[in-house]
Amino acid sequence: MKPWALLCLLGLFALPVVAGVQVGQSAPPISLPLLTTDSAAELTLDSLRGKVVYLDFWASWCGPCRVSFPQLEELRQELGPQGFEVLAVNLDEFEPDALRFLEEVSVSYPVVRDGAGETPATYGILGMPTGYLIDRSGTVRLVHQGYRKSDGAALREDIIELLGEQAQ
Amino acid sequence: MKPLTYLFVALCLCACETVQPWERGTLAKPEMQWQTDPREISFQAQINASKEATSGGMGAAGGGCGCN
Numbered sequence: 001m002k003p004w005a006l007l008c009l010l011g012l013f014a015l016p017v018v019a020g021v022q023v024g025q026s027a028p029p030i031s032l033p034l035l036t037t038d039s040a041a042e043l044t045l046d047s048l049r050g051k052v053v054y055l056d057f058w059a060s061w062c063g064p065c066r067v068s069f070p071q072l073e074e075l076r077q078e079l080g081p082q083g084f085e086v087l088a089v090n091l092d093e094f095e096p097d098a099l100r101f102l103e104e105v106s107v108s109y110p111v112v113r114d115g116a117g118e119t120p121a122t123y124g125i126l127g128m129p130t131g132y133l134i135d136r137s138g139t140v141r142l143v144h145q146g147y148r149k150s151d152g153a154a155l156r157e158d159i160i161e162l163l164g165e166q167a168q
Numbered sequence: 169m170k171p172l173t174y175l176f177v178a179l180c181l182c183a184c185e186t187v188q189p190w191e192r193g194t195l196a197k198p199e200m201q202w203q204t205d206p207r208e209i210s211f212q213a214q215i216n217a218s219k220e221a222t223s224g225g226m227g228a229a230g231g232g233c234g235c236n
Binding site: 005057059060061062091092093094097117120121125126127128130 | 174188189190191192193194196197
């Protein structure tokens, strides 16, 4: 086989690899419908500007997501008054699965839905769940892949540090 | 002959599909696992480790969430 043909073939395999959002980049905009209401009202990431936001991509079938929800809710209850917010983006294929999950693990933070999977592709997530800690200026400061029970304490420290910073 | 080879390779590539992490909902279902009973898996692993001094190879990584 000619070298150029081989290169073309190898190139085909490289196509699916797309670099995602890295620490230090500004968070790409998100505008998605809220999951828990019937209205078509959309929530944008921009509307949370000025707050420290934990953007959480999750799905009902993902075990670690089930671990993360109560902890994120606790963090939000504790640090919400200081300007912390969680924005959960549901990526389930079927909406009823997500609603059933939320009945079991109810949270007070906003949950939006992206059934088409466009936002995770933009963010280039590599696993479920993936969380992005975004500072008051809208810059991604931490990318958190997966979730273990012990992750909550470190995450809390990071959030508190960012809450101490002023928006630029 | 050569064009046929290229055609064959191109057709093989058609079967390549990347399943994104958020598309693994169906793969994560219990019926998609090699072994559905976690106790059975750990039991087999225990037997292998203690009697045959081997570990691993008890199934594929599964279709889970691609985390940790």
